[in-house]
Amino acid sequence: MARMVGFECSKCGEQLAPQAAPTICPNDGGPLYVRYDLAEIRRRTTRDSVNSGSKSMWRYSAVLPDAKPVTLGEGFTPMLPSRKYANLLIKDDGLNPTGSFKARGMSAAVTMLQHHGMKKLAAPSAGNAGGALAAYAAAAGIEAYVFMPRDVPIANRLEVEASGAHLTLVDGLISDCGRMVAERKEKEGWFDVSTLKEPFRVEGKKTMGYEVAEQLGWSLPDAILYPTGGGVGLIGMWKAFAEMEELGWIAKGRWPKMIAVQSEGCAPIPKALHEGHTASETWPNAHTLAAGLRVPKAYGDFIILDIVRKSGGTAIAVSDDDIMDGVKELASSEGIFACPEGGAALAAYKQLLQSGFLASGDRVVLFNTGSGYKYLDVFAKYWGVDAFAVPMKLPASRNLGGIIGPY
Numbered sequence: 084m085a086r087m088v089g090f091e092c093s094k095c096g097e098q099l100a101p102q103a104a105p106t107i108c109p110n111d112g113g114p115l116y117v118r119y120d121l122a123e124i125r126r127r128t129t130r131d132s133v134n135s136g137s138k139s140m141w142r143y144s145a146v147l148p149d150a151k152p153v154t155l156g157e158g159f160t161p162m163l164p165s166r167k168y169a170n171l172l173i174k175d176d177g178l179n180p181t182g183s184f185k186a187r188g189m190s191a192a193v194t195m196l197q198h199h200g201m202k203k204l205a206a207p208s209a210g211n212a213g214g215a216l217a218a219y220a221a222a223a224g225i226e227a228y229v230f231m232p233r234d235v236p237i238a239n240r241l242e243v244e245a246s247g248a249h250l251t252l253v254d255g256l257i258s259d260c261g262r263m264v265a266e267r268k269e270k271e272g273w274f275d276v277s278t279l280k281e282p283f284r285v286e287g288k289k290t291m292g293y294e295v296a297e298q299l300g301w302s303l304p305d306a307i308l309y310p311t312g313g314g315v316g317l318i319g320m321w322k323a324f325a326e327m328e329e330l331g332w333i334a335k336g337r338w339p340k341m342i343a344v345q346s347e348g349c350a351p352i353p354k355a356l357h358e359g360h361t362a363s364e365t366w367p368n369a370h371t372l373a374a375g376l377r378v379p380k381a382y383g384d385f386i387i388l389d390i391v392r393k394s395g396g397t398a399i400a401v402s403d404d405d406i407m408d409g410v411k412e413l414a415s416s417e418g419i420f421a422c423p424e425g426g427a428a429l430a431a432y433k434q435l436l437q438s439g440f441l442a443s444g445d446r447v448v449l450f451n452t453g454s455g456y457k458y459l460d461v462f463a464k465y466w467g468v469d470a471f472a473v474p475m476k477l478p479a480s481r482n483l484g485g486i487i488g489p490y
């Protein structure tokens with residue numbers, strides 16, 4: 084486990100001393116990065132040390148904070164070569180606990196907050212982050228308060244309720260939920276686990292970058308397609324590349340083009356990028372079937388835009404129809420039942436091939452960030468499947484006296 088030497092503001096560069104449960108930069112509200120003594124880690128460990136670690140993101144404990152993990156086996160998800168597109172690899176983060184990539188960030192954040200004795204955690208969520216927070220809080224024996232839009236996929240509501248978290252459904256967007264957490268947290272004694280309002284969700288998400296490198300034999304792809312709501316994974320992967328280079332785990336060289344994928348109904352990052360701005364504007368009337376992309380303004384938008392530009396990548400918005408076609412294509416060509424955000428990444432890949440931004444020879448990693456099983460209500464509605472045409476009855480109990488079939 085790595086010893087933290089402190090925190091660094093992503094905005095002003097201020098160095099802060101190690102402290103329990105840090106939040107954001109006191110000067111300017113900038114998200115904080117966790118900093119380690121990488122030279123010491125380099126002397127002490129090699130990248131091969133990960134081989135003796137668990138088959139989870141905690142195999143990278145050499146570069147994660149020193150605390151007893153609250154783990155459900157998150158991370159180290161498969162990276163599958165596409166069966167349809169040569170040189171495309173699909174990183175299937177839908178296979179995480181709670182069915183989404185949010186497990187990584189919440190595992191790391193809840194680990195540290197439990198370590199520092201926090202008792203009540205709160206977060207706004209577009210859906211999956213709330214489910215992940217609820218699950219990890221339950222595993223840690225900590226109370227969770229989740230705020231999500233009323234129209235999130237039903238799975239997100241049910242998983243939060245099942246895990247005993249306090250759920251508030253909000254007539255609004257994640258930004259409205261975030262405001263409610265901010266207004267009440269002091270009075271209620273909640274620790275705010277919102278995207279980038281504490282530094283450890285990035286630490287969890289950065290393991291995606293370590294995994295991509297390890298699964299490519301400690302090299303990096305030409306481009307990464309990343310469905311971007313709050314953008315924590317994109318920010319985390321970029322941090323991972325920097326750390327791995329400093330640790331000598333990857334050769335110095337070109338990092339992947341980072342491609343932020345959004346939906347046409349909520350595309351603040353592509354708009355800001357193409358208009359040459361360093362930050363985004365709040366997207367009005369955000370709407371998309373990809374609930375995870377319905378983030379009208381990401382707290383770390385300026386970091387996302389900076390990374391996309393520095394990497395030579397781009398940002399692209401795709402339509403909901405293309406997103407749903409992408410879901411069907413991933414299922415029918417690859418056998419992967421993806422979330423709409425994964426479908427968006429495939430739609431973006433095809434458009435960028437067509438525009439010539441990507442070449443078919445480029446080695447590209449596409450992130451599927453969640454399982455399609457969490458969006459059954461969304462798919463049923465879109466594909467015109469009347470899921471409740473047959474009145475649902477709970478199965479009657481069978482008293483078979485321990486006999487197992489045949490029936």
Ligand SMILES: [Zn+2]
Pocket residue numbers: 092093094095096097108109110111112113
């Ligand atoms: Zn600052």
